[in-house]
Amino acid sequence: xxxxxxxxxxxxxxxxxxxxxxxxxxxxxxxxxxxxxxxxxxxxxxxxxxxxxxxxxxxxxxxxxxxxxxxxxxxxxxxxxxxxxxxxxxxxxxxxxxxxxxxxxxxxxxxxxxxxxxxxxxxxxxxxxxxxxxxxxxxxxxxxxxxxxxxxxxxxxxxxxxx
Numbered sequence: 001x002x003x004x005x006x007x008x009x010x011x012x013x014x015x016x017x018x019x020x021x022x023x024x025x026x027x028x029x030x031x032x033x034x035x036x037x038x039x040x041x042x043x044x045x046x047x048x049x050x051x052x053x054x055x056x057x058x059x060x061x062x063x064x065x066x067x068x069x070x071x072x073x074x075x076x077x078x079x080x081x082x083x084x085x086x087x088x089x090x091x092x093x094x095x096x097x098x099x100x101x102x103x104x105x106x107x108x109x110x111x112x113x114x115x116x117x118x119x120x121x122x123x124x125x126x127x128x129x130x131x132x133x134x135x136x137x138x139x140x141x142x143x144x145x146x147x148x149x150x151x152x153x154x155x156x157x158x159x160x161x162x163x
Contacts, residue, residue: 007133007136007138007154007155011136011137011138011155012063012064012136012137012138013060013061013062013063013064013137013138013139013140014062014063014064014065014066014128014129014132014137014138014139014140015056015057015060015062015064015065015066015139015140015142016065016066016067016068016125016128016129016139016140016141016142017053017056017065017066017067017068017142017143017161018068018121018122018125018141018142018143018144018145019049019067019068019069019102019103019106019113019121020068020069020070020120020121021121021143021144021145022049022052022053022067022142022143022161023045023049023069023095023098023099023102024045024091024095025048025144025161025162026044026045026046026047026048026049026052027044027045027048027091027092027094027095027098029044029048029162030044030045030047030048031044034094035047041094041097042094042095042097042098043098043101045095045098045102046098046101046102046105049102049105050105052161052162053067053105053106053109053111055161056142056159056161057109057111060140060159062140063137064137065111065112066111066112066113066114066128067102067106067111067112067113067114068113068114068115068121068122068124068125068128069102069103069113069114069115069121070115070120070121071115071116071117071118071119103115114128122143122145122147122148125141125143125148126148126151129141129151129156130151130156132155133154133155133156136155137155138155138156138157139155139156139157140157140158140159141156141157141158141159142159142161143158143159143160143161144160144161144162
């Protein structure tokens with residue numbers, strides 16, 4: 001990445017997509033009328049995810065793109081606080097079965113998929129957004145996670161993909 005100086009109108013744009021949140025949202029968007037493939041497997045989340053990523057890339061036309069995903073490993077938050085997300089339900093099996101396809105789709109699109117064991121996608125996105133701002137790259141964070149609003153300011157915006 002060779003950024004231009006400053007955050008003026010010519011500054012390059014980085015789009016960081018919260019892949020995990022988008023995958024879950026896509027799954028639940030089709031929960032009442034799931035889409036299935038010829039084998040009967042639920043492919044709703046993959047369809048919704050791919051459709052939204054393509055829409056974001058078309059609308060934003062960013063210079064750089066990355067999609068961040070959570071990993072199965074516990075994060076530093078789990079180690080610091082044993083009850084972290086302890087009440088959160090496990091993802092449904094039909095969503096879990098689609099997890100490999102999200103990363104595969106992103107890679108086939110030529111987009112960088114980011115996963116960092118011990119960190120959530122949110123942590124990766126927030127860190128990259130702040131680093132990008134420091135080197136003069138505008139960042140659009142595509143996520144429905146309201147926690148990202150604390151980063152909004154010069155050079156960082158948040159876009160709720162489903163609004």
